[in-house]
Amino acid sequence: MRYVTKIDDQEFLVEIxxxxxxxxxxxxxxxxxxxxSGQPVYSLIIGxxxxxxxxxxxxxxxxxxxxxxxxxxxxxxxxxxxxxAAGSTGASESGEFHLRAPMPGxxxxxxxxxGQEVKKGQVLLILESMKMQxxxxxxxxxxxxxxxxxxxxxxxxxxxxLSVG
Numbered sequence: 001m002r003y004v005t006k007i008d009d010q011e012f013l014v015e016i017x018x019x020x021x022x023x024x025x026x027x028x029x030x031x032x033x034x035x036x037s038g039q040p041v042y043s044l045i046i047g048x049x050x051x052x053x054x055x056x057x058x059x060x061x062x063x064x065x066x067x068x069x070x071x072x073x074x075x076x077x078x079x080x081x082x083x084x085a086a087g088s089t090g091a092s093e094s095g096e097f098h099l100r101a102p103m104p105g106x107x108x109x110x111x112x113x114x115g116q117e118v119k120k121g122q123v124l125l126i127l128e129s130m131k132m133q134x135x136x137x138x139x140x141x142x143x144x145x146x147x148x149x150x151x152x153x154x155x156x157x158x159x160x161x162l163s164v165g
Contacts, residue, residue: 002015002077003015007071008071020032030046042054044066051066053065096164096165099160099164101159102136103157105155107127107153111123112124112125112147114145123135124136136161140164143165145163146163
């Protein structure tokens with residue numbers, strides 16, 4: 001699978017070749033990437049050099065703390081990028097927005113209900129993944145039009161959780 005990854009203003013084409021090899025643009029690298037004790041801390045070995053990285057999802061991007069520097073990374077597979085470019089512009093100010101699970105997890109709390117007005121940045125749902133609780137927030141002002149999940153329910157990555165109109 002190939003992914004388009006944007007860090008700062010640079011874009012990289014990342015392809016996972018197998019469990020120990022990736023290609024970044026045209027360069028193939030030997031990698032070892034393991035979670036440390038099920039936490040969002042990862043041991044990363046690239047080309048024989050060892051790094052420790054803290055990786056956390058944040059709304060529509062990933063935050064990576066590596067060697068004392070915080071990086072914001074947006075990752076999407078090539079198909080998603082093509083579809084987004086062809087059609088949608090993300091959370092526009094009009095139309096319905098569908099909040100999708102950024103990763104598989106367990107729905108912990110849904111502090112909103114159908115018909116409720118919400119403001120941009122308001123927590124819509126708390127999803128537990130990798131023993132971390134992640135607050136999924138409204139990308140814009142709107143009204144909750146439909147809630148498709150319940151607390152205690154396990155969800156898959158990209159599953160629609162609720163809609164904001």
